[in-house]
Amino acid sequence: MNLDELQKIVYDAGIVGAGGAGFPTHRKFSNNVEQIVVNAAECEPLMMVDHHILEFHLQELVDTLNLLLDTMDAKEAIIGIKGKNMHLLDDNIVASLKRTRVKIHEIPDIYPAGDEVVLTYETTGKIIPEGAIPVMVGVMVINVETVYNIWKAVNEKTPVVDKYITIGGDVPKDITVVAPVGMKIRELLESVGYGELEGKAVVNGGPMMGKLVDLENDAVTKTTKGLLIFPETHSIIQRIKMPVNIAIRRSSAACCNCTMCSDMCPRYLLGYDLQVHKTVRAAGHGEVQNTEAFLQNSLCCGCGVCSVIACQQGILPSKVSMEIKGALGRHGLKRQNNKQPEHVRAERTGRLVSSAKLIDRLGIRRYVKDKVEKVDTVFSPKAVCIELKQHVGKPASPTVREGERVTRGQVVAATDYNDLGTCMHTSIDGVVMAVTDRYVMIGR
Ligand code: SF4
Ligand code: SF4
Known part of the structure; x- marks a missing residue:
């Protein structure tokens, strides 16, 4: 497979950065990449998505990194992981990496170890110039789940229709689920028994950089990584809610x-x-x-x-x-x-x-659990709202009309291949119920 072919597969699968702003992944690929840095830092407290993928899909990650190394003719791939999480990695797979181009690099347990400027420095010693992107120092930074999504696109021909999400915070048991993209967040929380939210607020993302969830409207997107539930009075919620003019x-x-x-x-x-x-x-x-x-x-x-x-x-x-x-x-x-x-x-x-x-400073010590279980819940949302902008760049344009029947994995919106954007797919079989300038809604 050459670089153009891989880029097309990744674009067709709608893969964007699964851990941050959602940069379209195919646009990161370049022949100028010397080092691929895998962001396995998962530095926001309470987030446990990458943990599960590293523990159960390390071989798929390694295979995909080898493919990326070959297609971009890069020198090495470095998985940047905190020492406290090294135990997640399968010993046999780690041993098999000796003298290969895929390296495991222990990074310090600091925040924000996952910031691409910090991560690039910690793994390669390079400092990305101000206002620049990593490829300007020959580096491509890619998130764990994004690498796994490439593996699924290449090997299983599946687009991004599901998302790993940690649900935690002020709940009896933190869990990680794989939920359909487009499922309403309230319905998702109800499905796992966390729908009683009187006096609580939900944060989409980590406690440092997350945003408040609008429970009436927000749906799972390709970048939803955590749903953290806190009392409304908690300082995290007060900080997020504070208007900038007050600050x-x-x-x-x-x-x-x-x-x-x-x-x-x-x-x-x-x-x-x-x-x-x-x-x-x-x-x-x-x-x-x-x-x-x-x-x-x-x-x-x-x-x-x-x-x-x-x-x-x-x-x-x-x-x-x-x-x-x-x-x-x-x-x-x-x-x-x-x-x-x-x-x-x-x-x-x-x-x-x-x-x-x-x-300790965030006041969340009591919410840190010893173990976060991956739960294999099968979700059956009544409808999904596939947002047209789940990524950096140009919003996707709908490719379906109201009343049209669609099947899971079918493209319902896309940007032009040459624009900065990607494809959107329905995560359920159903009928297109609404097409707006913000989303495509599919009902069963
Ligand atoms: S949020 Fe504050 S600490 Fe973080 S990069 Fe910006 S200025 Fe620096
Ligand atoms: S008091 Fe002012 S200068 Fe000092 S940390 Fe706060 S914002 Fe910064």
């Missing part, structure tokens, strides 16, 4: 300019010129002439360390930063003076945030 007002009233938010920033510590305290100050005081204080936020990954770990004043620098980053993107504004950091800052080692510290 800005707080900054004008309470910021003491201590610079800890910048000093602890994982990207600043890797040499990036990202100093979020300057943003907080400029936003709080309306210093709009200080353009650099705002443009630098394009370097922020939204990890939340500045808000949860660094700031003692209850200001949320990450919220301000990500709001500005979003606005920069919407207006097509780019920072012009990005540079290549020459070295990591000397103080980095002493300022790494351990997972244990993060768990």
Whole structure:
């Protein structure tokens, strides 16, 4: 198989990054890739999706990495995994990797080990230039579940119609399920017995970077990785809910300019010129002439360390930063003076945030379970809503009409192959009930 053929298979299967923003995977493939870095960090607390795939499908991951190495003519593939999770890996498979191009690399148990800038540094020693993508240093970063989805597309000819999701938090037992893409989240939680949500809120994603679920409308997408249930009064929910204008007002009233938010920033510590305290100050005081204080936020990954770990004043620098980053993107504004950091800052080692510290700071120690079971529930949703934009890039355009009969795995929306986008498939057999500018709904 050559690179063009593999790209087409991955596009046809609708594969996007399963662990983050949903970058269309076929667009990451390049002959300039020297190293493939597999993100097995799973650094957000309570998330246990990659754990299960690493434990039960390691051989499929290795086979797929060998295929990627061959088709891109890359030098090596590195699975970046925390030492505490090495026991998940099958000893025989690990032994078989000696003197092959697939390596296992132990990364520290820190947050955010899964940020691609941090992960690339920890696994290869390379620092991605400011504002650049990993391939500019010859690296392709890919998530565990995404690799597994490529294996399924190549070997089983199956597109992305299901999603691994950890359901946890303030529940008696955390579980990982494989749910149909498009299933309403409320229906999914009811199906596993967690539908009683009075006084609780649900977070889509981890406790640091997740977003609140709209239980009336939100459905499973290709990037849904965790559904965490917390009391509405929990500080995680209060932080997510806080409007950005309150964070800005707080900054004008309470910021003491201590610079800890910048000093602890994982990207600043890797040499990036990202100093979020300057943003907080400029936003709080309306210093709009200080353009650099705002443009630098394009370097922020939204990890939340500045808000949860660094700031003692209850200001949320990450919220301000990500709001500005979003606005920069919407207006097509780019920072012009990005540079290549020459070295990591000397103080980095002493300022790494351990997972244990993060768990305590988040106040979720009581929600961390010893074991998260993979449950083989068979879901039978009455209907699914396949969103047209589950990925970075251009939304997919519907390819079906209301009343049309479709079968599981059939394409119901797609972007042009040359655009940044992918294909969407129905996860159930049924009839197209609605086609809107946001989704295609299929009912049984
Ligand atoms: S969220 Fe805060 S700590 Fe994280 S990258 Fe952005 S500025 Fe740095
Ligand atoms: S850590 Fe908080 S108080 Fe200190 S500079 Fe940053 S926003 Fe201001």
